[in-house]
Amino acid sequence: SQQGEEDPQALSIQEGENATMNCSYKTSINNLQWYRQNSGRGLVHLILIRSNEREKHSGRLRVTLDTSKKSSSLLITASRAADTASYFCATLLSSNDYKLSFGAGTTVTVRA
Amino acid sequence: KAGVTQTPRYLIKTRGQQVTLSCSPISGHRSVSWYQQTPGQGLQFLFEYFSETQRNKGNFPGRFSGRQFSNSRSEMNVSTLELGDSALYLCASSQGTSGTEQYFGPGTRLTVT
Numbered sequence: 001s002q003q004g005e006e007d008p009q010a011l012s013i014q015e016g017e018n019a020t021m022n023c024s025y026k027t028s029i030n031n032l033q034w035y036r037q038n039s040g041r042g043l044v045h046l047i048l049i050r051s052n053e054r055e056k057h058s059g060r061l062r063v064t065l066d067t068s069k070k071s072s073s074l075l076i077t078a079s080r081a082a083d084t085a086s087y088f089c090a091t092l093l094s095s096n097d098y099k100l101s102f103g104a105g106t107t108v109t110v111r112a
Numbered sequence: 113k114a115g116v117t118q119t120p121r122y123l124i125k126t127r128g129q130q131v132t133l134s135c136s137p138i139s140g141h142r143s144v145s146w147y148q149q150t151p152g153q154g155l156q157f158l159f160e161y162f163s164e165t166q167r168n169k170g171n172f173p174g175r176f177s178g179r180q181f182s183n184s185r186s187e188m189n190v191s192t193l194e195l196g197d198s199a200l201y202l203c204a205s206s207q208g209t210s211g212t213e214q215y216f217g218p219g220t221r222l223t224v225t
Contacts, residue, residue: 033213042116042202042216088155098143099168100204100214102155 004089004103012109019076021106023089037086116217130191137205144186149200
């Protein structure tokens with residue numbers, strides 16, 4: 001079974017708007033990572049946030065982590081057509097765990 | 113640095129056949145992981161190798177196997193193919209230390225007819 005669940009499943013926004021997607025997970029984690037996938041291709045790593053961190057930024061991306069609620073959010077600001085992709089959260093359960101557990105993903109469509 | 117490469121990119125096989133997929137990690141990376149992606153089950157972890165040793169294994173039948181060579185290149189094999197094995201198989205490499213991000217290859221699209 002999947003560790004993470006993303007919400008919403010799909011999101012359609014206008015270029016320039018912000019996109020927010022959420023990820024909830026079931027068990028305690030070592031870190032949580034977000035990945036992007038374009039049209040059934042390989043995944044691209046976006047950002048990693050550790051369990052003792054609450055917020056991280058990378059360019060137009062902002063990730064938050066709330067371990068008490070077992071949830072994370074990914075915010076993409078000022079979206080562009082090139083941001084159209086599927087976004088996945090993935091968790092690593094412990095420091096000795098090398099298996100990423102992925103959520104089902106959020107499909108984001110950015111309209112020009 | 114060159115990225116993770118996977119060969120072949122596309123493959124069509126018949127039920128009952130076997131298949132071998134190959135993955136070359138980023139230079140210097142010693143860990144290789146394999147994932148299966150299907151519309152129904154999403155991304156599922158198959159196994160992970162580090163220095164030729166399997167460290168983690170997912171919940172897949174024994175028909176799925178893998179190995180890693182001394183140069184860190186990895187292969188996965190699926191025997192007695194079933195229709196349900198049709199999927200995108202993704203390989204990812206990392207330095208192998210705990211808690212690091214993984215770098216994915218473009219995947220091998222396997223279709224079983």
